[in-house]
Amino acid sequence: MRRLLHVGAVAATTAALLPALAAFSPAQAPAADPGQADNRPDPLVVEEITPTSVGRNSTVEITGEVTNTTERAVEDVTVRFRYSTTGVADRSELDAYAAGEGVQPESVGADTEIEGGLEPGESAEFTLRVEAADLDLSEFGVYPMVVEAVNGAGADMGAKRTFLPYRGGSAPDPVGIAWVWPLMDCPQRADDDTYLGGSLTESLAPEGRLGRLLTAGAQNDDVSLDPAEPGESAEPTESAEPSASASPSPGGGADDEESGGAGSGGSADSPAVPVTWAVDPGLLDDIDRLTSPYQVMADDGAATAPADMEASAAAEVWLDQARAALADDAVIATPYASADLAALLRHDLDSDAETAIALGYDTVERVLGLPAEPALAVPADGMLNTPTRELYQRMGATGFLLREAAMPAASWVGHTPSAAAPLDLGEGEEGTALVADSGLTEVLDADTSDPGDAALAQQRFAAETAMIAAERPGTDRTVVAYPPADWNPGAGFAQGVLEATDTLPWLEPVDLNDVRPEGGAAGQDRTGPEYPRSASRAELSGSYLDEVKDIRGNIRLFNSILVDEEDPFRPAVLRLESVAWRERDDLSETAVDRVADAVRTDMEKVRIIPSEPVTLASATGTIGVLIANDLEDHTVRVNLSLLSANPERLAIGNYQDPIQDPIEIGPGDRTTVYVRLTARVNGRTMIQMNLHNISGEPIAEEQFLSVNATGMGTQALVISGAGALVLVAALTPRALRKWRRGRETAAAAEPPEGTEGTESAEDAEGAVSEGTGTAQQDTSAGDGGAAPGESPAPMQENEEEPPSTRPGGPDTAPPSGGKGGTGDSPAGG
The missing domain is CATH 2.60.40.10 (Immunoglobulins)
Known part of the structure; x- marks a missing residue:
């Protein structure tokens, strides 16, 4: 009770003070909805930094937007950038600074004040500009930089860490860079006709993930996914337009005297950056199937019937543009649906593993009309164990595209090793491992979907590659840039990094097919190849593959009745064996159930x-x-x-x-x-x-x-015939006796001449006896000849029962003038 009184007093005091507090704080903004806290805009957005690399005569320009995300108006807002005059020592220090560690830059490069302050929720654009010569940067390197906004009291409103690559001083020789451009996705279908969801069609649109990857990697304005009006050509998509971050800035940048280097021209006549396309044949097959009517399951995997869908025009356009874009480039292929070869080989599914590789090559040629390079293998997740390598060798591969965890740098190495390293294939054979740089993969995988993220990610890409070039000046090295399989770059970023590859003076674009181990010491700065325990633990589990084996057993039985040794469910099985299901148990079970139902349905047909x-x-x-x-x-x-x-x-x-x-x-x-x-x-x-x-x-x-x-069956006929013969044999003597008596009676009954018309008592009695004997025969004959299953003909009404059916008959009647027989007398035979 005392507690309730206390709470009431607090509430009453608060109610009394609220009007006074409102009067004391003018322009008080309404309280923010707690549910909208995560939807607040970023207080500071860096939209563009030009040039990406700074020369001695460059003008550094930074543009963006600052927003007041507080509930009060702020005055005297200043946006500035600070930098360090000492460059980072190595890539690990660069990574630490990007993660928020290390010292804060202290030198102020440029600042600007937002006039009039900012009301709550209000935004203002800003531009920072400074001559590179005023920054006092003396040598080639990467310099930490922070762009920040502060209020009049000096409190931070927002900050973004980034880097300022400087190409002045003694620039190192260019480092070769080879691009691998992924066109991959998780399996989209269960059985051949049913999609697990509708996301693939959206991804193929001009602004979809696969749409952006295709148009950016093509580096050709003629490759466009925008629908064209009749008689008009398609307009270039946004991702095909030149990135502003690669454009020359006023007063310096790409046109100053130190902007030279390999591919630094950046003109429309410059050759495109060589790109090797890494494609998942299963994805190509999924897209190709969209060009005909198909079905889509509910997103929640409900047991409702799949929805019928019309053929996708977006899929048709995407495939047409892909055939044009990839025609002049190298194409390498994963196994069909990125099947988990290591798991399949571990669990005695060798035939599936071989089929995944072979079907992958066949599918690429069927869908795109061009062959994939069989000599270069793309193992799942870039990891390679011995059984997988031996399988690829049998299928014709001598080169392997790997992630750095499969062949890391040796512990004593303090620089970035060259991507190409010799790989022992056994029995005196030697292949090539092409190891993608993990730092570049991480940079490329950064989230670039929010405003301003693309500009910062592009600066990080320039900084990483500059540090690689600065590590060992005068040495020939090549790195491989290989984004993750599910790469989803923001608008403009994918195009921007390709343009930066062409314009940054410390990079030299090369074709992946030209990357080879060089020199006797090639590969000595790497260990391996390794297949870490974490990789084996990540494989598809044996229990999951047992479910797939059960389905394969039913498929084998189904295939056994097909002519021409067809195997129509093999692609569906390989989709179930994809590495994509390593971490998606819910959707993988939906796919397993769907394929099992499809096999059962076809068997029942x-x-x-x-x-x-x-x-x-x-x-x-x-x-x-x-x-x-x-x-x-x-x-x-x-x-x-x-x-x-x-x-x-x-x-x-x-x-x-x-x-x-x-x-x-x-x-x-x-x-x-x-x-x-x-x-x-x-x-x-x-x-x-x-x-x-x-x-x-x-x-x-x-x-x-x-x-x-x-x-009547055969046995019944035999039995009935035998019975009839027995009956005939038994009745024949009796019938003959009766016939003789009848003849004798008839002869005795003939009157002498001249006595016609007279009849004695003996004649009358014989006539009666003769008539009685004929009725029995007929009756016997009628009973014996009834058809099986039929009843004897019914007697007419008032018809006297024949003597043979009464108790006793003519043969059992006592002689004339004698006593009647007793009940013990036997029936006449």
Whole structure:
């Protein structure tokens, strides 16, 4: 209770003070929404630094924007840049400064004041300009620099660390740089027709990731993804326009006397920087499939049916432009879908590993119409173990594009080693390892999506390459710039680094195919090759590949019925074996389930069509078994087996020779197999029907057919015939006796001449006896001749029961004038 009173008092005091506080603080901004804190703009954005490298006669110009992100107005805002007059000693010191460590630069290069101050949320542009000669930089090197904004009280509003490369003094010889330009992505499909999401189409647009990479790497304004109006050429995309950071600045920069060097002209007539395209054939196949109607699964992987999509015009345009852009450049290929070769070889999936490499080369040529370089392998993540290397060797590779962790610099080396190093291939053979520089990879992988990030990243790229050149002046070295597989550079950055490669005087662009180990000491400053434990732990797990193996088993069974040894699900399996699933368990399980369902669905399309129960109205008959092949693209070859549940009752005749005469059915066709049945006993019998491959393995669930035999079977006819013979044999003597008595009676009954028309009592009695004997015979004959299953003809109304059906008959009646027989008397025989 006391606590509640205290809280109430605090609330009342606060309510009373609020009006006074509002009056005391004029222009008080409303409180910021805590939920919008992460959406506040960057207080300081550096949009451009020119020139990228500073010469003795250059004019340094820095432009950008400052924003008041506080809730109060600020006065006397000053933007300035400070720099150090001492350059960084090596690349490790450069990295430390970029990470926020090391001393702060103290020399002020230039400053400017924002007139009128800034209200909350207000922004203002700024320009800093200074002559390079006034910076007192004396020698070639990289100098730390910071651009910052402070208020009138000297408090920091925002700061950006960057570098100022200076090319004055004694410049080193250029360092060769070879570019590897990645066109890669994670697998986009599960089965061949179903995409896991809709992001690929967006990525192919002019401003999409793959769209920007293609147009920037092409370095050709004619390569454009913008849709052209009829009769008009496509306008250049934004990424194809020259980067402002590479343009000459007023009063100095690229046109001063020290801007020379390899490729420093920067004119429209300058040759393009050599680029080797590293492509994932699985991605090319995914894009190519978009050019026809396809299906897309829900983004959350829900069990809803995939949505039907029309063919993608963006995919068609991208492929057309890619064929033009890559036609004159070198192309190297990863395994299909970047399959995890190391994991496949470790888990006895060697055939999949070989297929991934071979299918990769075939897919590049099929989709792009040009071959990939088979001599240069691109292992997953740039890591190489011995089994993977030996597999690549068997497939024709002698060179390997690696990351630095696979062949790091030796511990005693204090400089950046050359990219090319000899690689022992065993049995006296020697190949080449081309090792990408990890520092450049990190710089290129920087986030350049926000405003101003591209300018700072480009300065960092220039600084890194300048430090490499300054490490060992006078030596010939080449570095490989190889961005990550999922590289997603911001607008203008990808184009900017290529232009910087052409204009920076300490860089000499070279073709990757020309990078070779030189000299007897080549490669001695590197260790390895190594396959660290972290690399083996990162491979696809055995439990995951066991799931893939289960699917492969069903695929093998499906393939066994296809003609021409087709393997339509092999690309889908390789997509499941991609290195992309190492860290994406949720989506990989969705892909596994989808492929398993697709295999099962296609297997079920080769089937026996169920039929209605069959009635066999005679001892033998023929039925037709209808087999369907609902696959649209494949001819199948199968065998049919039929098994009677009771062969003694229902026998199945010969209908197919599974070895000499398998059943072949074309795409979308059906065929009927005619089977002769023989019923030995009437009744219902089940027939089990199965489809098999030519090896006898069942390929579908069994079907059952009910056959009801209602006609006389063979055994029944034999039994009935034997019974009839016994009956005839037993009744013949009796019938003969009756026939003789009848003849004698008839003869005795003939009247003498002249007595016609008279009849004695004895004649009347004989007539009665004769009539009674004829009714029994007829009756016996009628009973014995009834058809099986039929009832004797019913008696007419009021008809007297025949004597033979009564208790006792003519043969059992007592003689005339005697007593009647007792109930124990036997029936007449």
